[in-house]
Amino acid sequence: MSLQEIAARGELALKKKCWRRRTSWVAPKPNxxxxxxxxxxxxxxxxxxxxxxxxxxxxxxxxxxxxLLNISFEESKIDWHLDPQMGKRAPxxxxxxxxxxxxxxxxxVKNIWEKNRHHHLTILALAYALTGNKQYAEAVEEQLLSWxxxxxxxIGVNWTSSLEFGVRLISWVWIxxxxxxxxxxxxxxxxxxxxxxxxxxxxxxxxxxxSHGSSANNHLIGEMAGLFIAxxxxxxxxxxxxxxxxxxxxxEREVSQQTFPxxxxxxxxxxxxxxxxxxxxxxxxxxxxxxAPFSDNYQDWVRRMLEVIxxxxxxxxxxxxxxxxxxxxxxxxxxxxxxxxDWLFRLGRQWLNAHVPLPSNNSGVLAATVIGSNAEDKVGxxxxxxxxxxxxxxxxxxxxxxxxESDEVLCLADAGLLGYLSxxxxxxxxxxxxxxxxxxxxxxxxxxxxxxxxxxxxxxxxRSTKAHNxxxxxxxxxSEPAGTFLWTRQAQAKVLSWQETPDGxxxxxxxxxxxxxxxxxxxxxxxxxxxxxxxxxxxxxSVAPGLNQGGVHDFQWRLHFSPLxxxxxxxxxxxxxxxxxxxxxxxxxxxxxxLAHGEQEAGWYSRGFNLKEATYTLSGSARTTTPMSLKxxxxxxxxx
Numbered sequence: 001m002s003l004q005e006i007a008a009r010g011e012l013a014l015k016k017k018c019w020r021r022r023t024s025w026v027a028p029k030p031n032x033x034x035x036x037x038x039x040x041x042x043x044x045x046x047x048x049x050x051x052x053x054x055x056x057x058x059x060x061x062x063x064x065x066x067x068l069l070n071i072s073f074e075e076s077k078i079d080w081h082l083d084p085q086m087g088k089r090a091p092x093x094x095x096x097x098x099x100x101x102x103x104x105x106x107x108x109v110k111n112i113w114e115k116n117r118h119h120h121l122t123i124l125a126l127a128y129a130l131t132g133n134k135q136y137a138e139a140v141e142e143q144l145l146s147w148x149x150x151x152x153x154x155i156g157v158n159w160t161s162s163l164e165f166g167v168r169l170i171s172w173v174w175i176x177x178x179x180x181x182x183x184x185x186x187x188x189x190x191x192x193x194x195x196x197x198x199x200x201x202x203x204x205x206x207x208x209x210x211s212h213g214s215s216a217n218n219h220l221i222g223e224m225a226g227l228f229i230a231x232x233x234x235x236x237x238x239x240x241x242x243x244x245x246x247x248x249x250x251x252e253r254e255v256s257q258q259t260f261p262x263x264x265x266x267x268x269x270x271x272x273x274x275x276x277x278x279x280x281x282x283x284x285x286x287x288x289x290x291x292a293p294f295s296d297n298y299q300d301w302v303r304r305m306l307e308v309i310x311x312x313x314x315x316x317x318x319x320x321x322x323x324x325x326x327x328x329x330x331x332x333x334x335x336x337x338x339x340x341x342d343w344l345f346r347l348g349r350q351w352l353n354a355h356v357p358l359p360s361n362n363s364g365v366l367a368a369t370v371i372g373s374n375a376e377d378k379v380g381x382x383x384x385x386x387x388x389x390x391x392x393x394x395x396x397x398x399x400x401x402x403x404x405e406s407d408e409v410l411c412l413a414d415a416g417l418l419g420y421l422s423x424x425x426x427x428x429x430x431x432x433x434x435x436x437x438x439x440x441x442x443x444x445x446x447x448x449x450x451x452x453x454x455x456x457x458x459x460x461x462x463r464s465t466k467a468h469n470x471x472x473x474x475x476x477x478x479s480e481p482a483g484t485f486l487w488t489r490q491a492q493a494k495v496l497s498w499q500e501t502p503d504g505x506x507x508x509x510x511x512x513x514x515x516x517x518x519x520x521x522x523x524x525x526x527x528x529x530x531x532x533x534x535x536x537x538x539x540x541x542s543v544a545p546g547l548n549q550g551g552v553h554d555f556q557w558r559l560h561f562s563p564l565x566x567x568x569x570x571x572x573x574x575x576x577x578x579x580x581x582x583x584x585x586x587x588x589x590x591x592x593x594x595l596a597h598g599e600q601e602a603g604w605y606s607r608g609f610n611l612k613e614a615t616y617t618l619s620g621s622a623r624t625t626t627p628m629s630l631k632x633x634x635x636x637x638x639x640x
Contacts (some may be wrong), residue, residue: 002213004166004213005212005213005214008212008213009213012208012209012265013250015208016096016097017488019094019096019154020097021165022109025153025154025201026197027196027197027201027204028200028237028238029196029200030196030200030234030236030237030388031236031237031238032236033189033190033191033234033236035180036177036233036289037289038177038289038410040096040177040178040370040380041369041370043369044129044366044369044370045130045414047359048362048365049362049463050334050338050362050363050364050365050366050553051130051336051366051590052070053335053337053338054123054126054127054130054334054335054366055127055130056133056335057123057335057336058123058124058126058127058136059127061120061123061124061139062124062135062136062139064076064077064078066084066115066120067336068111068114068119068120069110069111069114069326069327069608069609070113070327070609070610070611071084071085071111071610073085077146078115078143078146079150080115080116080146080147080150080151080158081112081150081156081157081158082107082112083106083107083108083111083112084111084115084243084257085107085108085111085387085454085610086107086108086111087107088103088104088105088106088107088108088156088170088393089107090105090106090107090109090112090155090156091105091106091156091190092155093155093156094154094155095154095155095156095157095158095159095160095581096154096159096160096209098156098157098160100157100161100453101453101483101484103452103454103455104486105452106157107454108396108451108453108454108459108610109157109453110326110451110452110453110454110609110610111383111610112157112158113157113158113161113164116147116158116168117162117167117171117329118144118147118171118172118175119171119331119332120166121140121143121144121171121175122171122174122175122178122332122333123332123333123335124136124137124140124333124476125137125174125175125178125179126174126178126333126370127210128140128178128179128182128621129178129179129370134182134184137179137182137184137185138184140175140179140180140184140188141184141187141188144175144188144194144195145187145188145564146196147171147198147244148194148195148198151198153197153198153201153202154205157402159205161219161220162205162206162209162210162211162219162223163211163219163223165202165203165205165206165223165226165228165328166206166222166223166224166225166226166279166468167200167222167226167328167330167331168202168226169199169203169227169229169230170225170226170229170230170330170331171280171331171332172195172199173229173230173233173234174331174333175188176188176189176233178370179441181640191299193440196236196426197594199230199234200237201306201395202226202230203227203230203231203237203239203240203243204239206223206224206226206227207227207239207243207246207419210223210224210250211223213393213421214421214422214423215270215423215425215444216254216420216421217258217267217421217425217426218265218267218272218275218276218279218426220250220254220259221251221254221258221276221279221280222275222276222279222330222486224246224247224250224251224254224279224283225247225251225279225280225282225283225330227243227244227246227247228243228244228247228248228251228283228286228287228629229282229283230243231243231244231247231285232244232286232287232290233286233302236563239554245354247283248287248294248375251280251283251294251298252295252297252298255280255298255301255302256297256301258276258420259301259304259305259395260391260394260413261304261393262304262308262391262393262394262594263304263305263306263307263308264305264308264312264391264393264394264396265305265420266394266417266418266419266420267323267324267325267419267420267425267426267427268322268323268394268414268417268418268419268420268424268426268427268428269322269323269325269419269426269427269428270304270312270319270320270321270322270323270329271321271323271324271325271326271328271449272323272324272325272426273305273309274319274340274341275328275329275330276305276346277302277305277306277344278329278330278331278344279330279345279563280298280301280302280305280635281302281344281348281351282330282331282371283303284298284299284338284351285347285351285371285372286387289301290352292599299351302348302352303348303353303354306344306345306348306352306354306356307354307355307356308391309341309356310356310382310385311385311389311398312358312396312398312412313341313368314408314410314437314440314442315403315405315406315410315439316437316438316439316440316441317339317341317440318437318440318442319340319341320412320435320446321435321445321446321448322396322412322414322421322428322430322433322435322446323426323427323428323430323473323540324425324426324427324428324449324463325448325449325451325608325609326449326452326589326609327608327609333366333367333370333371334364334366334367338363338364338512338555339359339363339364339387339640341359341364342359342363342364342368343365343366343367343368343371344363345357345358345359345364345372346358346364346365346368346372346377347372348566349374349377349379350368350376350377351372351375353378353379354379355379355382356379356382357382358379358381358382359379383392384403384404385403385404386403386404386500387400387403387502388400388403388500388504388505388529389500390500390505390507392495392498394416395415395416395493395509396412396413396414396416397412397413397415397416397498397505398410398411398412398413398505398509399411399412399504399505399507399527399529400504400505400513400529401503401504401505401529401530401531401532402503406439406440407437407438407439408438408439408440409437409438409504409529409531409532409534409636410437410438411434411435411436411455411527411529411534412434412435412437413432413433413434413507413509413527414430414431414432414433414434414493415431415432415493415494415495415507415509415511416431416493417490417493418431418479418487418490418491419487419490422488423485423487424479424490425485425486426485427463427479427487428446428462428463428464429464429465429468429477429478429479429481429487429491429513429521430446430465430468430470431470431478431491431493431506431511431513432470432471432493432509432510432511432523432525433468433469433470434447434469434470434527434573435469436534436634438515438581438636439580439581441562441564441578441580441581442562442564443561443562443564443565443576443578443581443583444469444560444562445560445561445562445605445615446469446560447462447604447605447606448462448605448606448607448608448611448612449462449463449572449606449609450604450609450610450611450612451609451610452485452608453484456484458604458612459484460481461600461601461604462604462606463472463481464477464481464601465477465478465513466556466558466601466602467560467601467604468558468560469558469559469560470523470525470558471523471538471540471555471556471557471558472555472556472558473517473521473523473540473553473554473555473556474513474514474517474553474554475556476514476517477513478491478511478513478514478523479513480489480516489513489516490513491511491512491513492511492512492513493508493509493510493511494509494511494512495508495509495512496508496509496510496524500608501529501530502530503529503530503531504528504529504530505528505529506526506527506528506529507525507526507527507528508524508525508526508527509524509525510522510523510524510525511523515543517553518544519542519544519550519551519553519626520542520543520544520550521538521540521541521542521543521550521553521626522539522540522541522542522543523539523625524538524539524541525537525538525539526538532635532636532637533633533634533635533636533637534633534634535631535632535633536631536632536633536634537629537630537631538557538629538630538631538632539626539627539628539629539630540553540555540626540627540629540630541626541627542627544628550625550626550627551625551626551627552623552624552625553621553623553624553625553631554621554622555591555621555622555623555624555628556619556620556621557588557619557620557621557630557632558602558617558618558619558620559617559618559619560605560615560616560617560618561576561584561615561616561617561618562578562605563605563607563613563614563615564578564579565577565578565615565616566578567618568595569593569594569595571583571593572586572587572588572593573586573587574587574593574595574618583634583635583636584634584635585618585632585633585634586632586633586634586635587620587632588620588630588632589625590622590628590630591621591622591630592620592621592622593618593619593620594618594619594621595616595617595618596616596618596619597600597614597615597616597617598614598615600618602616602617602619603616620632
């Protein structure tokens with residue numbers, strides 16, 4: 001930490017001491033409550049599959065059946081402090097003292113927080129707006145009144161994280177809009193409405209306790225987006241103008257600070273690319289409606305964040321899965337299971353003239369029309385992505401053959417930084433790892449994330465070097481972990497050469513993560529895609545001064561397969577097959593090869609938060625001296 005961050009944390013500790021002793025919290029009454037200019041588009045009455053899916057989801061919520069963060073559960077009367085997965089109820093104590101990282105005390109806090117982001121309530125509110133059925137509005141009212149009752153400020157787990165305040169404020173803004181004209185709206189948001197004191201304390205506490213220093217990542221973006229949107233839509237408190245100004249200033253700064261010039265997010269975690277983009281886009285649109293838009297510079301950075309996405313997505317629409325991912329959303333106005341991108345692409349085309357594909361089959365229309373009122377789209381057809389492409393700033397490289405075709409081969413390789421800021425909180429120890437998608441099907445995969453706090457052993461595995469498609473030396477991670485969201489010594493990757501070719505590409509890169517070991521081992525990798533063949537050459541070099549011969553090390557070469565694959569191994573040949581395709585892997589005979597499936601430190605895949613399933617990991621091992629050179633290659637023209 002910097003001295004400035006240490007001082008800020010000390011100041012917060014003093015504030016908390018004062019707040020802990022305080023016995024009365026009385027929020028100022030809102031002044032001059034009025035509706036903003038937003039109106040529901042009449043186009044939303046048109047019947048679509050997405051509209052019906054959203055209404056079906058809302059009906060499930062009416063019966064107390066929920067699916068949040070991939071956990072399905074029933075609660076006839078919702079308990080805002082209960083983790084439905086582990087059955088733990090977080091204690092009711094001063095929120096900022098509560099150790100939400102301790103699963104023995106609170107369970108899986110992400111599950112509790114997801115419930116309290118009120119995404120399911122925006123679905124219910126939208127269902128009312130679409131149908132006029134007051135059952136939906138009354139359900140929202142009942143749950144929000146219970147939330148106020150169960151969460152007195154500042155007691156409990158829902159007063160611990162400023163990011164949660166920001167997300168909840170955005171949900172409340174849209175609930176208020178969607179319930180207009182109902183008695184429920186009057187009870188919640190009218191004069192003397194039950195939610196105003198909570199709206200005030202959410203904004204106030206964000207300004208007192210927003211992320212800074214080494215933790216100023218996507219959390220800061222979400223906090224400021226929520227503050228900006230709430231203070232803009234509801235400028236009803238003495239501090240509202242000040243809050244809006246603060247949030248605007250920080251968002252203007254962070255959009256470029258947390259984004260590489262190419263448009264990719266600096267956290268080196270693609271899930272947070274989408275999460276941060278949602279916040280920036282929603283805040284920007286609110287400013288447009290205020291007729292006080294963010295700067296051209298801000299809009300340019302958001303456009304870059306949008307336009308880079310199609311460049312890293314395969315022909316099947318599969319998103320990259322490098323780094324952490326927790327399925328977080330800034331706002332939910334679309335049914336679960338629908339595209340994460342299509343509503344963003346539609347809004348980006350309408351607001352920013354972003355050159356992103358126009359989604360087909362009305363996907364994303366529902367959320368985009370609610371938010372953007374079906375603004376005119378002038379972009380037209382966007383040319384398909386062609387060939388390989390390298391992003392030198394984040395160190396991410398796409399090696400592609402027959403891009404956009406039904407038999408596309410797409411290899412995504414990582415030769416970049418571990419993550420963002422000094423702790424690289426959401427990065428994984430995956431330098432020189434790669435994934436391979438064939439014909440829009442993930443074949444060689446990044447393992448995903450699974451959980452954060454709830455299972456420390458699995459958290460350590462899923463972000464480890466062992467869980468990625470690279471080389472492990474002496475059984476340790478390339479970068480040194482020091483906590484759930486903390487890395488100390490971080491591996492530095494360096495690109496030695498990059499070449500785009502007509503039918504693929506060639507990347508040569510190395511990292512120094514193992515120079516902390518005896519004999520200072522460097523891992524250098526050459527990835528070369530040519531049509532249907534991917535060649536992988538690894539060199540393990542010793543750079544210790546004065547050594548003619550390197551020391552003895554344990555080397556392990558790893559490859560992780562999608563659960564869609566069937567994998568067999570015979571001596572130095574591995575056969576991989578899936579519905580519609582197959583490939584053969586020719587393996588270096590210097591290593592001893594095995595297949596693992598669902599073992600303690602191999603053979604796991606997570607396709608979403610809270611989800612894990614057994615899959616195959618191919619592992620080749622040797623104990624030998626450096627230098628060592630390994631050659632393996634994958635051939636898609638092999639048929640059994």
